[in-house]
Amino acid sequence: AKRDATQFVVGFSQMESDNPWRLAETKSLKDEAAKRGIQLVVTDAQGQTAKQVADVEDLIARHVNVILLAPREFEGLAPALAAAKAANIPVILVDRAAAGTAGTDYVTLLASNFVEQGRRAGEWLAAQTNGKADIVELSGTPGASVAADRGQGFRDEIARHPDMKIVATQTGDFSRAKAQGVMQNLAQSLGRKITAVYAHNDEMALGAVQALVAAGFKPGVDVRVVSVDGERAALEAIDRGELGATVESNPRFGPLAFDTIEKMRKGEKLPPKILITDRFFEKSNAKQFIGEAY
Amino acid sequence: MSDAPLLRMEGISKAFGGAMALDRVDLSLQRGEVHALVGENGAGKSTLMKILTGAYHRDAGVVQLEGSEVDFDTPADAQGAGVCAVHQEIHLLSHRTVAENIYIGREPTRYGFIDWGRMNAQAAELLRGLGLDIDPEATVESLNTARQQMVAIARGVSLGARVLVLDEPTSSLSPREVSILYELVARLKANGTAIVYISHRFDELYAICDRVTVLRDGKLVATRAMAGLERLDLVCLMLGKSREALRDGVTGFGDHRDAGEAVADRPAVLRTEHVASGAKLHDVSFEVRPGEIVGLAGLLGSGRTETARAIFGADVRNGGTVFVHGESVNPRTPDDAIRMGVGFVSEDRKAEGIIPELSIRENLTLAALPTLTKFGVVSRVKQREIVERYMTRLGIKASSADQRIRELSGGNQQKVLLARWLCTDPKLLILDEPTRGIDIGAKGEIQRLVNELAKLGMGVLMISSEIEELTEGSTRVVVLRDGCSVAELTGAEISPQAIIRAMASDSPAASAVNATSPVS
Amino acid sequence: MAQSLGLDPSVPPARPARQWKPRAGISAYAALGALLVLVIGNALFTPNFATSSNLWNVLLQVSTVVLTAVGMTLVIATGGIDLSVGSVMAVAGAVAAVLLPRGVMVAVLAALVVATLMGIVNGSLIAGMRVQPIVVTLATLIAGRGLAQVISHEGELVTISDPAFDVLGRGHLGPVPVQVLIALVAVGIAIFLLRATPFGRYVLASGGNAPAARLAGVPVRRTVITVYAMSAFLAGVAGLVVASRLGASDAAKIGLNMELDAIAAVVVGGTALSGGRATIAGSVVGALIMQVIATSFNMLLVPYAWSLALKALIILVAVYLQRPRRV
Amino acid sequence: MTTGMLPALRGHFTSSRAVSLLQRGGAVVALVIACIAGSMRYYAFATPENLLNVLRQNSMLGLVALGMTFVILTGGIDLSVGALLAVSGVIAAMLSKHGSLLALAGGIGAATALGVVNGLLITRARIQPFIVTLAMMIAARGAALAVTSEQSIPASPQASALTWLGRGQLGPVPVPVVLFFLAYAVAWVTLRYTRFGRYVYAVGDSEEAARLMGLPADRLVLATYALSGALAGLAGVVLAGRLGAGQPVAGTGWELDAIAAVVVGGTLLTGGQGGAGATIIGVLLLGVIFNLFNLEGTISPWWQWVLRGTFLMGVVIIQGRLQRRARSH
Numbered sequence A: 001a002k003r004d005a006t007q008f009v010v011g012f013s014q015m016e017s018d019n020p021w022r023l024a025e026t027k028s029l030k031d032e033a034a035k036r037g038i039q040l041v042v043t044d045a046q047g048q049t050a051k052q053v054a055d056v057e058d059l060i061a062r063h064v065n066v067i068l069l070a071p072r073e074f075e076g077l078a079p080a081l082a083a084a085k086a087a088n089i090p091v092i093l094v095d096r097a098a099a100g101t102a103g104t105d106y107v108t109l110l111a112s113n114f115v116e117q118g119r120r121a122g123e124w125l126a127a128q129t130n131g132k133a134d135i136v137e138l139s140g141t142p143g144a145s146v147a148a149d150r151g152q153g154f155r156d157e158i159a160r161h162p163d164m165k166i167v168a169t170q171t172g173d174f175s176r177a178k179a180q181g182v183m184q185n186l187a188q189s190l191g192r193k194i195t196a197v198y199a200h201n202d203e204m205a206l207g208a209v210q211a212l213v214a215a216g217f218k219p220g221v222d223v224r225v226v227s228v229d230g231e232r233a234a235l236e237a238i239d240r241g242e243l244g245a246t247v248e249s250n251p252r253f254g255p256l257a258f259d260t261i262e263k264m265r266k267g268e269k270l271p272p273k274i275l276i277t278d279r280f281f282e283k284s285n286a287k288q289f290i291g292e293a294y
Numbered sequence B: 001m002s003d004a005p006l007l008r009m010e011g012i013s014k015a016f017g018g019a020m021a022l023d024r025v026d027l028s029l030q031r032g033e034v035h036a037l038v039g040e041n042g043a044g045k046s047t048l049m050k051i052l053t054g055a056y057h058r059d060a061g062v063v064q065l066e067g068s069e070v071d072f073d074t075p076a077d078a079q080g081a082g083v084c085a086v087h088q089e090i091h092l093l094s095h096r097t098v099a100e101n102i103y104i105g106r107e108p109t110r111y112g113f114i115d116w117g118r119m120n121a122q123a124a125e126l127l128r129g130l131g132l133d134i135d136p137e138a139t140v141e142s143l144n145t146a147r148q149q150m151v152a153i154a155r156g157v158s159l160g161a162r163v164l165v166l167d168e169p170t171s172s173l174s175p176r177e178v179s180i181l182y183e184l185v186a187r188l189k190a191n192g193t194a195i196v197y198i199s200h201r202f203d204e205l206y207a208i209c210d211r212v213t214v215l216r217d218g219k220l221v222a223t224r225a226m227a228g229l230e231r232l233d234l235v236c237l238m239l240g241k242s243r244e245a246l247r248d249g250v251t252g253f254g255d256h257r258d259a260g261e262a263v264a265d266r267p268a269v270l271r272t273e274h275v276a277s278g279a280k281l282h283d284v285s286f287e288v289r290p291g292e293i294v295g296l297a298g299l300l301g302s303g304r305t306e307t308a309r310a311i312f313g314a315d316v317r318n319g320g321t322v323f324v325h326g327e328s329v330n331p332r333t334p335d336d337a338i339r340m341g342v343g344f345v346s347e348d349r350k351a352e353g354i355i356p357e358l359s360i361r362e363n364l365t366l367a368a369l370p371t372l373t374k375f376g377v378v379s380r381v382k383q384r385e386i387v388e389r390y391m392t393r394l395g396i397k398a399s400s401a402d403q404r405i406r407e408l409s410g411g412n413q414q415k416v417l418l419a420r421w422l423c424t425d426p427k428l429l430i431l432d433e434p435t436r437g438i439d440i441g442a443k444g445e446i447q448r449l450v451n452e453l454a455k456l457g458m459g460v461l462m463i464s465s466e467i468e469e470l471t472e473g474s475t476r477v478v479v480l481r482d483g484c485s486v487a488e489l490t491g492a493e494i495s496p497q498a499i500i501r502a503m504a505s506d507s508p509a510a511s512a513v514n515a516t517s518p519v520s
Numbered sequence C: 001m002a003q004s005l006g007l008d009p010s011v012p013p014a015r016p017a018r019q020w021k022p023r024a025g026i027s028a029y030a031a032l033g034a035l036l037v038l039v040i041g042n043a044l045f046t047p048n049f050a051t052s053s054n055l056w057n058v059l060l061q062v063s064t065v066v067l068t069a070v071g072m073t074l075v076i077a078t079g080g081i082d083l084s085v086g087s088v089m090a091v092a093g094a095v096a097a098v099l100l101p102r103g104v105m106v107a108v109l110a111a112l113v114v115a116t117l118m119g120i121v122n123g124s125l126i127a128g129m130r131v132q133p134i135v136v137t138l139a140t141l142i143a144g145r146g147l148a149q150v151i152s153h154e155g156e157l158v159t160i161s162d163p164a165f166d167v168l169g170r171g172h173l174g175p176v177p178v179q180v181l182i183a184l185v186a187v188g189i190a191i192f193l194l195r196a197t198p199f200g201r202y203v204l205a206s207g208g209n210a211p212a213a214r215l216a217g218v219p220v221r222r223t224v225i226t227v228y229a230m231s232a233f234l235a236g237v238a239g240l241v242v243a244s245r246l247g248a249s250d251a252a253k254i255g256l257n258m259e260l261d262a263i264a265a266v267v268v269g270g271t272a273l274s275g276g277r278a279t280i281a282g283s284v285v286g287a288l289i290m291q292v293i294a295t296s297f298n299m300l301l302v303p304y305a306w307s308l309a310l311k312a313l314i315i316l317v318a319v320y321l322q323r324p325r326r327v
Numbered sequence D: 001m002t003t004g005m006l007p008a009l010r011g012h013f014t015s016s017r018a019v020s021l022l023q024r025g026g027a028v029v030a031l032v033i034a035c036i037a038g039s040m041r042y043y044a045f046a047t048p049e050n051l052l053n054v055l056r057q058n059s060m061l062g063l064v065a066l067g068m069t070f071v072i073l074t075g076g077i078d079l080s081v082g083a084l085l086a087v088s089g090v091i092a093a094m095l096s097k098h099g100s101l102l103a104l105a106g107g108i109g110a111a112t113a114l115g116v117v118n119g120l121l122i123t124r125a126r127i128q129p130f131i132v133t134l135a136m137m138i139a140a141r142g143a144a145l146a147v148t149s150e151q152s153i154p155a156s157p158q159a160s161a162l163t164w165l166g167r168g169q170l171g172p173v174p175v176p177v178v179l180f181f182l183a184y185a186v187a188w189v190t191l192r193y194t195r196f197g198r199y200v201y202a203v204g205d206s207e208e209a210a211r212l213m214g215l216p217a218d219r220l221v222l223a224t225y226a227l228s229g230a231l232a233g234l235a236g237v238v239l240a241g242r243l244g245a246g247q248p249v250a251g252t253g254w255e256l257d258a259i260a261a262v263v264v265g266g267t268l269l270t271g272g273q274g275g276a277g278a279t280i281i282g283v284l285l286l287g288v289i290f291n292l293f294n295l296e297g298t299i300s301p302w303w304q305w306v307l308r309g310t311f312l313m314g315v316v317i318i319q320g321r322l323q324r325r326a327r328s329h
């Protein structure tokens, strides 16, 4: 087969596809590409850095014109970036950073600010509980950098409130099922002591809410649950009053990414980091956004 | 021959779980001696030899080799000291070649790498020297049991052992191969090798052994010189009975030939017409009437087992028809045959008979389960009743019906397998080598039992490599040669000579058979 | 009938049986002992462990593992292994979630039928094509996980909100959660099948020595296929329970690594991977051991990484205590 | 009676070489088809760049699968390889500031030692390999997460040899690819021409028979698990060098990928049959399939899973057929 040199092809290396957030991100990119008549080639690294490096290499071998890279984590993608550079294919990082410098190793970073998300969750919780809470933290998959960042931001924030304590941190693997089981067990051991739950994503928060209800808690009354993501099921739960609030982690990188590509093609100068805006959903505004949530 | 023994085992004891398999047993071997080790199934013969070769560890006792005490931890240690064994169950590497099996552990190497060319050449030479026509580069799994047995023996011989244990080496050998083995034994003996020879076949013992040690229930009974020891006395020693207690006749059949006339007019329970199966079975036709024991004779590889399996539906038939009670039988699965009242006891107890982890009770009732089931539930009461009945009737020795069958001796396992079919109330029983590897006591019991069943009107098809069994047991003998039924002997025609002639005529092995047949 | 065969009375009577010691020893009770030690230890040292609500909590959580472990025990008894249970759970959950708009009965039935079909595919390839169980079910594990996501509208997380379906995972009968009841019924039926029916013996015989079983008239193929179908059916039930409990199809996560939990439960419970033996009660005990460990680690706030090491150690010790003795 | 010719012929047709050639046949045929289809459909497939990519990407899994091959040949299984790879990479990264030598020795040494623990538990404590290595997989993963506090550890740039292992080139060929072929060549010779290799087959064929023939079965089994650990460790340091970091979550699921590669190649899980040549085909076949998925670029990840599973099943079924046909000749 011969290559069609006139076709502009964008490669997107997604790091995994096993949760709604990632799916929404991929979908947003695909939709935008379709809208603009650009061919988008997607690879899925299945959560493994090694496979992601391989995926980028394959995209390079396929001679795509631009690579959008949603890094599995900060460390470990240097060979992929180096290979793209050697092949003269510009790389735009999407949603997370990777080791390297903007302008030399990659073009720019379209970032979610995970630390900030954690911080905002902490801020809301502090306001709701008047700075006094015993918190269960349900953390993401061990070893995932998002989990580390969201944990970090949250801790930084509550450190400013002496009466807010994290009484338990257990992993819920970003999974509703796992978080549900863990929350059940913690509800047994800590009982009424728990006054707040911070989950690193909505899925875990939803699992936790179910466990709390089953254990006789009244979420929203005697225990506040806050999480990050802003997926539809979470907004619905907020509307029902079960979930307190969720910090949006906007997965819709499509328009931003392709705008950035356009600018790059026109030769415009790009800043090293472009932040995507994250909204904040709570009881007051959740309902109106349910329709557009993913 | 010097008087100091080459090997001396003294006071050897070994218990498995709570059971004493060996209780203070002594054994001594001279250079150049062929020493028979006999006893009933489960007497402890194999166990004693496994202790000698380091495969098992003894609980008590001493082993001395040339006067100095030895303690073999592994078979490798024993091999290093020149003590080797060809075990009862053939232990070969089935996916590897014959040459590798012979030389594994001491492959010829060049610069540290295995020299395949030399190994194959050496193996070829060794096999030729032993008079064996086996391709050293063939995988062991492609050889039949007899050839595998010969490969195992060739390996033992090539190890250049000072003490060589042959544990039932002839149980699946043809007469020709038995004669090769005899020559070998003679040659080794001349070189001063001491050989322990375990066998249930008395003719062999008398043909090649110098002395005999008898074990019973794990205890030493006696060690005697073979010369001058009467057969009946040897049997008495093995069974622990007086001469008078033993009945005459070599087998337990008495003489079943007479039954022939009585059943001649009954309709056949089994009729086969031009049955063909696999690559080896071409054209087999015969019938079995109720009350008959039909012997199926033939040389090793003549297709007797294939015939049995084809009738039963265990192998897919590719030609011919089998009728049971006039109804034709599905050539693909055993289900039809079983439903029509056919039972089949395979020649390979371990691989195709017992379910080792299950109890005697479950093994015994496995084939009869549909009849013991009511509303989908197996009736424990009926099950227990049947098992108890057959265990006492057949004299199955076990601590209880719940004992795992793998813990039983070969003879008792065989009785359980017979009982498995008896309790389905079969019209036809196919027995493939029903007494192979079974001691003389149990053998007699099983033969008597088969006789009894026939008298009660069951049709029996019996495959056997023992001529006496065929001559004394059968009302008729069907002879197979190269996958075809070639002769049928009735009543007075049945004699060892006649059978052998029919089996072997115009085959190159014929002369060898005549030369070495234990009955000639 | 056989008794009409008045066997020769002159056959010498049985010799007195040799004495065999009962072979049970500690191994048969090792798993139960380990469970007791864990429970007592936790009751003493873990706050709020020994409460009735926590008892229900443990039983609630263990029930899906028990469901899959029961099927796994049967599969392992035939000498096989079923790595696909987790993916089958996900498929069942996805099918149910997608079909719920058409009614609970339709959804549940369809999910269980699809799950069972996957088991039949496994069994047929294993028994019919004679492909090794671990390979076949590894392939189903891989393909099944993808299938589950394809079914749930291309990877979406389909939300479930149907009061009737919710009963499966969240309902109670008196104090007893419905899913615990379902698991109990499955355990009861499996024990009954193994102990009382020909099928149970066929399972053990097929695993103990397949050629011999075939010659004794055991329908080996059918038995093996049935066993994989049962394993998949039970996994399907477990998948429905989890989906109901979660209120979503979560095709990527439901049943993830369940095969390892189930195998661990079976092995810790004393069923050897070599086939021919099975103890359902043991597998239940094994599942409980693993669950008590997981629960108490959460309650004691043991860090994840350490909990892994301890879990591994407990598996090894439990299996070591019941290892077969050698001569 | 059989005539002299027959057994000779029979031996010829069923000799292990003919069988294994046919066994491998399934995978080789599939590989050839995949490559032809790939070069016809994708302009980028048959370029040296892409082919080297495939080799480099699969070299680490290839090393792991090679260790797995030895273990499976003895009739065992090693589920811990992915976790051992992570342990090795993490340790190498942590030690990298003290120089490459220490990093390499530490990483590979730790994985080997854990492999030895596997082997000891299997041969001494007599616990089934599946359970031992399952437990090791859980425990080693836990250890890797514990020592790193669940974070990736960047490798120090001072460890130049470590980086070279992962990213260097020898002429046009990447170093991991060189290592990969070297390891398979050595393994092939070892399996065919050394006693150790033959004993590995012997133990897998029948451990009991091997023991009675005087082979040190336990030591051999122990050695294969140590070797599997060592190769997983080697893959771990290569990966750490390539990524420039030691990740506690590296190699998740690789045990199943390695088993799949071994099986697809034609090595039987029952032990005693197969070899390094078979595994290299299996690794490349699965690697090419992934590569084709990526070049296509529009197959959704879940359809990729479905295709992979179906493909694995298909190859194995075909192989089973070929093999049985080879036998029945």
Ligand SMILES: Nc1ncnc2c1ncn2[C@@H]1O[C@H](COP(=O)(O)OP(=O)(O)OP(=O)(O)O)[C@@H](O)[C@H]1O
Binding pocket: B016, B017, B021, B039, B040, B041, B042, B043, B044, B045, B046, B047, B048, B088, B407, B408, B409, B410, B411, B437, B439, C327
């Ligand atoms: N590995 C074992 N575990 C338990 N019991 C055993 C084992 N090996 C042998 N036995 C028992 O020890 C006794 C002696 O067995 P052994 O195999 O030595 O008998 P044998 O004389 O060789 O019999 P045969 O003539 O049938 O070969 C028997 O009761 C047997 O069941």
Ligand SMILES: Nc1ncnc2c1ncn2[C@@H]1O[C@H](COP(=O)(O)OP(=O)(O)OP(=O)(O)O)[C@@H](O)[C@H]1O
Binding pocket: B141, B142, B143, B144, B145, B146, B172, B280, B298, B299, B300, B301, B302, B303, B304, B305, B306, B347, B433, B465, D010
């Ligand atoms: N090429 C072979 N590969 C593997 N097994 C074989 C082969 N040829 C024969 N056998 C096995 O060897 C045994 C003897 O072969 P066969 O059944 O043809 O002879 P037979 O007349 O029944 O002799 P016997 O019953 O004395 O062994 C059978 O169990 C058969 O399955």
Ligand SMILES: [Mg+2]
Binding pocket: B045, B046, B047, B088, B167
């Ligand atoms: Mg014996």
Ligand SMILES: [Mg+2]
Binding pocket: B304, B305, B306, B347, B432
């Ligand atoms: Mg035969």
